[in-house]
Amino acid sequence: MAFILDIPISTNSTVTAFIKDEPVCILATKENWLTAKTDVTIYDFKDVPIILTQKDCCYRKRFENSLIDASIVPKVILETSSIQVIKETALSDLGVCLLPKFTVQKELDNHSIERISYSTNYNISAQLIYHKDKWISPHLLGFISTVQNCY
Template identity: 30%
Template sequence: MEIRQLKTFINIVKLGNFSHAAQFSGYTQSTITTHIQLLEKELNTLLFERFGQQISLTDDGQHLYDYAEKIIKLEDDAKNALNKSDIPCGPLIIGIPESLCVFRMTSLLKEYSSLYPDVELKIKYGTSNDFRILLRKKVMDLALFLEPSIIDPDLTNTPLWPEPIVFVTYPNNELTKLTELHPKMLNDQTLVLVESDSNYRILLEKTLQKEGVHLKTVLEVGQIQAIKQLIMQNFGITLLPLVSVAKELDAGELVLLPWKGPDINVTAFLVHHKDRWVNHPMKAFVKLLQERLINNHA
């Protein structure tokens, strides 16, 4: 019985299926399956009941899960107690929204990996709601949220900097002639937006609903780069973090619209579960973030 097999087993239980566990851990699905098969062979029992794509723990699987969590915690405790070095090493899993990862943190992540080569750094894209689940399941160490505020009592958060959110469109759009863009002016417009659980999209939709605005089309696209390409091809307008469109605005490929509706701005927060022990890799990341990014926005 190997620690990595137990970690795979725990991830499958917490994430709900083999494919999600494989994607999260960076293994192939065949490797995940092999880990479980070896556990089942060694223990001479079935750990999961399989119903098509659905799985559930057997009684023996539940018993093993209880032991596995204790074993993994003991492993972490032993490492923390015996590791006298302050040099960060081991796994570090961080959730970062695409706009922050690609347009703010690329250099920082590269520097972190260079400074601490013994840290197994894994970056996961997603939204705050995705990260909440993973932080609470203790399968993610740190996350950056983009939200107006955070009120979760089980999550420790540190405000980092305000993240301006802006409307942009292609240069020939008739809306570029306006000196002010009010919510009702979006009637019958085509919007290209990020995922529905993005906080700045939620703020926009609440405003439009309150104002009784009817959009012509809403196209949901999962990647910011794809959204920008669509807008630059005269597809409509979009709402994105300013940092993610700054290059195109400077080049004249996109045009900023003068929004005069309620604020849609959010703040970047650094978040971890309140019961999560802050280890050396986490401390090193927070320190570097403080030095490179937070101070620049002070």
């Protein structure tokens, strides 16, 4: 059994017990000029300091591909696997970051960070999957039920 956050996985050998779409947002403090702009395009990210996750992150790859397609070399100031470090760096107004919305919901709710008005197609899904031919114990069935009921 695996609980993953990635593009939806669907194979003949797996069962998806739970899936929930998670939007990916580009974020910054309200002091950042991009948060005030209503029509942000990929070209607006030229020379903008960017705080990113590790290189193998699926939504990071998609954002970087959008930049490359627009002939923009990203100005990456920090790469880390820590979402908390990414948030704290963005909250210090050192650059923009790209994160799943649920990881910054508290900061969005208290307006310490703002969504940049740029439509991403980098959405991912929270998924609970398991191999279709594997036995699922009562404890795992309980776990699956808990996950399904928590969302």
